[in-house]
Amino acid sequence: MAFLKTLFQRLVELFERHAGLMAVFGFVSGVASYWLVERRESYAQMIALLMLSSWVWLVLENWLRAGILRRFGFDLPPALLRYATQMVQQESLFFVLPFFLVVTSWDHGQAVFTVLLLLCALISVIDPLYYKHLAPRRSLFIIFHTLSLFAVLLVALPLILHLTTRQSLALALLMALLFSLPSLGKLLRSDVWWRRPLLILMLVALAGGLWQGRRWVPPATLRLVEISLSQQIDPEERTAGARLDRIDAVSLHRDGLYALTAVAAPRGLQEQIHHIWLHRGVEVDRITLDIAGGRKEGYRAWTHKRNFPADSVGRWQVQVVTDSGQLIGLTRFTVGEGPARLPVPPPPEEAPADEAPTEEAPADEMQPTVPESVEPLPAPVPGEVQPTDKNDN
Structure with missing residues (x-):
């Protein structure tokens, strides 16, 4: 026991003396983990499991500390636990940040969520901000801790379990709130009867609020590789x-419009997406x-929209x-x-007076041929959407 106590004490002194190196290690290890996942999908599950296991250790920190004290009579230094917590948060944030930075639409509310994660990552490596302004404020630290865990779960669950984004989002939200329950309990007095009902009410309110704001959360493991609009599709080349x-209303109503998308997803993921026309x-x-993961270039699929409202002029998305x-x-x-109007041809020059005018063809010879029987095309059903023409991988 004396040896372990001395070892832990030296680790604490090392962290205190080289705090900057720990921040660099957290940044490098996080980015390296992302790079390995991108380069070798076979590493994805292993790295995601390591990330989650470190968070399980943090969640069980209080029980582990009490168990070691009861079993071996040795109390883990609080400073060592603080440094370990900070390092896990650093690695996790810098691991998930590249996923969110790549998929975020910066002209959308998703930018708020990603910028918030970026600020959390910066705070985790700046010790004066982390220890003097964040850690002492228990409520802020719980939010910081829960947000970090939530982001890790959004990335890890699809990689490990091949869950859809809806399933991953719901499970990540539930797990993050449950794991934060011990920390939330410390904010309330333990000697009052309404403590437990209030905790449940707080969890329900947090879950409901976060679920309503899910549109602002980027789908971390789905990346749009390509999106294009055209009036032609090459089914063989899938391009x-x-x-x-920009298109004129006449061509739009006559030929419709193809929307082709290529979405990259983790291997083995089966996902349902939607093309929404606004x-x-x-x-x-x-x-x-319906798309499937496993291709670096993305799963290529297209839809052909033929029916548009009569008043279709204006901006579309x-x-x-x-x-x-x-x-x-x-x-x-x-x-x-x-369609663009053709230039008006100049009027014909008048013939000189001494020249005889050109004789025009008889009127009956200039009449166009009209088919005897032409059936009008059926009018499109308002709001009708034609089915998908082709989905390919």
Whole structure:
């Protein structure tokens, strides 16, 4: 026991003397973990399990400390536990940050969540901020701790269990709140009868609020590799034709519009996504697609929308969202009034007076041929969405 006590004491002195090195280690190990996951998908589950196991240790910290004290009569130094907690948070935040930075739509509310994670990562490596301004404020530290765990779970659960984004989001939210329950309990007095009902009410309120704000949480393990709008699709090459960001209303109603997306996802993931068509900020149609993970270039799928409202002029958006409503990416296009008008030819020059005028053809010879029987095309059903033409991987 004396040897262990001396070892722990030296570790504490080492951390105190080289606090900056610990911050560098947390940053490097976190980014290296992300790089390994991206380069070798076979490492993904192992790294995700290591991240989660470190958090399990933090959650069980109080019980482990009490058990070691009761069994061996040795109390772990509080300073060592503080440094271990900080290092786990650093590694976790710098591991998940690249996932969120890559998938965040910066002109969307998702930017708030990702910037908040970025601030947490910076605070975790700046000791004066972490120990003097964050750690002493118990309520702020609990929020910081829970947010870090929530972000790790959003990344780790799809990699380990191949859950969909909806399942991962719900389970990560539930686990983060349950693991924060011991810390929340310390904020309330233990000698009052209403302590436990208030804790349950706080958890329900937090879960409901966070679930309502799920649209602001980027889907960390789904990345939009490509999105394009076109009026042609090459099914063999799985590529779109000429990309459009502006189209006239006549062509739009005549030929419709293809929306092609390539979404990268973890290997083995089966996910349902939606192409949402919005006109002037109002949802017009929602077309559902099933995708599968495992391709670095992304799972390529497209939809063909043929029916548009009569008044389709203006700004449009095509949003790619998960089944839980989280935005993966979007593109915009504009519908104009009509096709560009051809230039008006100049009037023909008048013939000189001494020349005889050209004789015109008889009127009956200039009449166009009209088919005897032409059946009009059926009018499109308002709001009808044509089914997906093709989904390929």
